[in-house]
Amino acid sequence: MSETVVADFVGRFFAPGVEGDPPTGRIILSQRRLVLAADGYKETIPLSSVFDVKVGQVPPEMAGYFNDTVTVAYRRDDARAVAAIEGNDTNIDRFATVLFKVLLNGTKALTRHPAKVGGRVVDSDAQKARLDVTHGELAFKGSDPFTVTLSNVVSVERADRDLGNGKHPVISFRHIEDGTAVTSQVGMTSGRLTNVLGRYIRLRYADVKEELEDVELGEEETEVLVAAYSAGPGVSLAKVVDIEPQRLTMLLNGLIDEGLLVDTEEGTELTAKGRVIVGQRIESVNT
Known part of the structure; x- marks a missing residue:
């Protein structure tokens, strides 16, 4: 070749x-x-x-x-x-x-971003973009560029939508941006590429979702995960959750054992599994 x-x-x-x-x-x-x-x-x-x-x-x-x-x-x-x-x-x-x-990589797309914020439909115009696939992200480059972190995707579906060129199959996916569930719609230049894009998005988070099937969390554990997401690394969770310190330490240790949190040099951070759970929680609140 x-x-x-x-x-x-x-x-x-x-x-x-x-x-x-x-x-x-x-x-x-x-x-x-x-x-x-x-x-x-x-x-x-x-x-x-x-x-x-x-x-x-x-x-x-x-x-x-x-x-x-x-x-x-x-x-x-x-x-x-x-x-x-x-x-x-x-x-x-x-x-x-x-x-x-x-x-x-490099394929042309029509995008509507955002199509929804929470449960509210947004009247965004469809935009032409060029797709750039990087490690863990999809970057849509055009007049109004945006990037989607695949570990923040919480649902994906293929549906017929009109992005300004009549109804065609598009990939509609919800993901978390700055604590809010956002829906984006993407249609590729051909049906086969639209199908391939949908497969790729599902692949990047399917393994994480499968691992979460046996994870059962109470309200306190979920509250701690959401607090870790909102506070970010370097912020003491004891300052942002109303949970007795000894109980909080026990919850944190349990969430680390479950692979939902990890201790780093900068502090306690969410893992990919933890981000999916937080994303699902934020999505349920916003829809």
Whole structure:
């Protein structure tokens, strides 16, 4: 390939034309295509044909071969095709992130931000923007730029909305900005990229939400988390919550054990899991 290679590793894969056990071969990703190559086999997937990417969801027909994969759905000879790729944990996680970035970086979008603040609809004009995917953030660059921290996203849905070009599928997602639940709407230049963007946003917080399924908090624990968010690092929580000091220490230790708070040199801070809980609480208050 003449274009720059952004990922190149050895792994197993299953793709059209593979018979029997999945082969081990090279997985090569450039800015334009994904190539799967093994002895006697090569599949080239133009990235312009990719319409879906799933991480950690093994297709049923491949469940007997793989435990964890990146699955790429694409158009091949006017038909739907699927390739599943498996590597070691480090390679496959890095590959998934790079693949999403290559698919989405620099793409044009129509945005409405904010579309809602709390439960109130805002009459914001749709704006043209260019998407920049960075670590943990989506930056929409245009005449009215904004950035979304993905760990602050509390819900995502795909729906038909009019962003000034008629009704088309858009990604509508709620996230926390300065203690308020804000809804943003984004429509990409094509339905396939809109779908990929939705997958990426869900991927970045899905693992955190799954970890929270078994976490049960009382009102005091939730109050402490919200106070930690509002106060920020370096501020003593004893000054902002009306809880007896000994009880507060016990609550803080429990929240640290749950992985919702962490002690740093600057003080006690929320983890990604803690931010999701606070986001859900703020969203419920504002809607």
